[in-house]
Amino acid sequence: MEGNEAQAWGNDGASRAPSPVDAAGDGITVLVVDDERSNVESLQKIFVREGMRVLVAYDAKQALEQVRSHRVTVMLTDLMMPGTTGLELLRAVKQVSPEIEVVLMTAYGSVEAAVSAMREGAYDFVEKPLKRLTIVKSVRKAAEKQKLVLENRSLKNEIKRLTTREIVGSSPTLRRVIDVATQAAPSMATVLVLGESGTGKELLARYIHDRSARAKRPFVAVNCAAIPETILESELFGHERGAFTGATGKKEGRFAKAAGGTLFLDEIGELSPQVQVKLLRVLQEGEFEPLGGDTEKADVRIVAATNRDLLAEVSAGRFREDLYYRLNVIAITAPPLRARREDIALLVDHFLGLYAAKNGKARLLVSRGALDKLLDYHWPGNVRELENVVERAVVLSRSDTLTEQDLPDAIAHAAPPTPTALTFPIGTPLEEIELRVIKETLRHTKGDKSVAAQLLGISTRTIYRKFDGVPEGPESHG
Template sequence: MEEPVHVLVVDDELGILASLQKILEREGYRVSITDNGEEALDTARAERVDLVLADIMMPKMNGIELLRTLKAMSPSIEVVMMTAFGSVENAVECMREGAYDFISKPLKRAIVVRSVQRALERRALLTENQILRRAVSDSGGGHIIGKSTAWLRTLEIVSQAAPSAATVLLSGESGTGKELLAKNVHLLSDRRDGPFVAVNCAALPESLLESELFGHERGAFTGATARREGRFQRADGGTIFLDEIGETSASVQVRMLRVLQEGQIESVGGQRVIPVDVRVVAATNRNLEEDDKEGRFREDLFYRLNVIRVVLPPLRDRHGDVTLLAQHFLTIYSEKNKKTVRGFSEAAVRALDSYDWPGNVRELENTVERAVVLCRGEMIGLEDLPDKIASAVGGDATTSGEGITVPFGTPLDQIERMLIVETLKRTGGDKKMAARLLGIHARTIYRKLDE
């Protein structure tokens, strides 16, 4: 039987401890309570703790010290901080130290429950991500970088889909990493020891694509001087990745449908039926449902492909992942170019985080490679980035990432405060930048937070 989630509540006010214990136990959690940080650490060392709900202002060890020690001891523990004396400095410091959320007293039941639920959902997704990373690493797979909720949910679907025999359809904008995930579907499946064969359906004209996929017989067309095996045959016992499948012609779609329905192919110019044992992972940046309605894509093929749909989020929706990916690419290209570039300046990080990345991860990788080559020192600065990215720091950074959720009936002054705190989190505590993004004076930020 699965153990219930263990929540540890730390507060020096006994009334709050009792109230939170009652609220959380009603939600089905196992709850431990303590009135001091030292005892909280002892509990976390002695048994599994999934989440800590801690007050900031406590005698002896304050909440931020507790948070810092907990994260050093066990990074997987999620921490939600509480305080009756909310300040932007405390909020920003808590987030920097790894807290999931920061909630103000007097506590409201709905806000506490929602914050705890979301923190635990994130913990579950991170755990799934770690399992997937280990499995892919053990299989010799590619890098999976990211911690955003949108990306972790995508990886969760991949980890669930991979062991099955079902066809997978990856959809998303260009540059979001569809081939990387296709490889990971293969590596996490029972077919991992078989071949992985990738075909870009948009890169070849129709006449050549049919021959490339299904093979051809000698004399099938001008220049076919010998019999040739197709990609489906080469992928036998493994996985074939059909990238940009929405660009295929009607005749190619008919042949693909036969493979999915019957597990058979016919080579171009041939009469012989050839059985193939292949798992199909397809990808597209098009809306295949619309293409189906307009007659550009076969409905029956779409349903055969769309058994498990995985939608890859664009980079602009993967809040927090840009810096991780940029550092990953920096390490790769510093080694490749034999340079000693170690990181990014604060201004460069803000610019990278503020830019919209229409070309997604591929554009970010190209940008970092260029910056590494141009960088003359150990840190990449704004001067090493393209002008359109370097100037993005003055744009609307709030359009990138996850928004804030406001419960119905929340007073306007509280909504304003929530928005200010969230903006400060995303600007790393830079009040001038936050004021500029919000279109208010910096003094207004101080005044609103002190109200």
């Protein structure tokens, strides 16, 4: 910028008082970068009048220092500066702080360079001689764009936080399952997830995908039981136009959509014999044929799941034996909730937070009576049923505490479960077995350590030592 401020700002540079809205500045911080001090000073005065916070720099080095030490909304920089140019500064700033919007000041002869800079991430460019209204408008619009981008990112993160499922629990039963899934994840081996409905089989599949080399590629889930048999083949493998009546165009199947990633086939026991044959070919040859199309490579990792006994299905002739063994490379069984009761309190706490946030309500506390009822219930619907119960309580509760009255009648009035025998896999550490036996006995005695000790033939001191950190000492069985 040359000459006095009036010349530099063209015909609309007359001073004006900022409006109340302008004076607020909307929290905008603008960084002005130019090697001409008079230009910087003129711009600084104008933006201050607009109620904005102004930072200044006279070269690229100073500008980067300002960016690293302050939260900058918009950087306004001259394009042609000695040493590091405005374009080079743009690239450097985007590396340090990608959310900063950049507006370039340029002379008539460098408009082409400014347009090129916009392809590299600049928001706008303004031509010299600069006009006050034009430069202020450009900076404000750049700030509005940044605000929208940040709000959109925040909203996406919040949606992801609310919708992303996570495996909650620390019970030994669950830990063993997670250990196997963690070991299997980095491999390309096909995984078969077994378990009752509502145990979180898809959650395990996503856990495996997220820890694999394919984590950045798609995770595509298909519920084989939810898609009519007549169109399942087309849904999985796709079809070409005219492949069958009603095929008016080409359709990409789930195998193609999952390319490079993971395809999760839920309820795989529901596949028809025809689709079983085509799936077997994918597993054997690594390729598939869309209906009416040519052979394509299948670059997917398959994780399948079922709540059926597939071996029984094989014996009954409803499931191919060769397909079963192709799928059953690594088998993982998602444990039912009744086998991991230690996790119920953690799950309740997790779902309370999740549904309080989703419904815009304060987080509920849980009464001791309600928690006992939840612990005693047999949970035929597993974790999914527990989640539904907690969501219902969050929505319908009229106080700040989840009580027995907030629970469905089937749970609130359920009789305590009859004690059953405990089973342990061969190789379970003795210490873990001992703790489980004591815990189950205490649950049966409603926490009465004296009665539990009598049932187990040990001293109450042993129970206290195991759970309350009481130092070991002489024991008595009297």
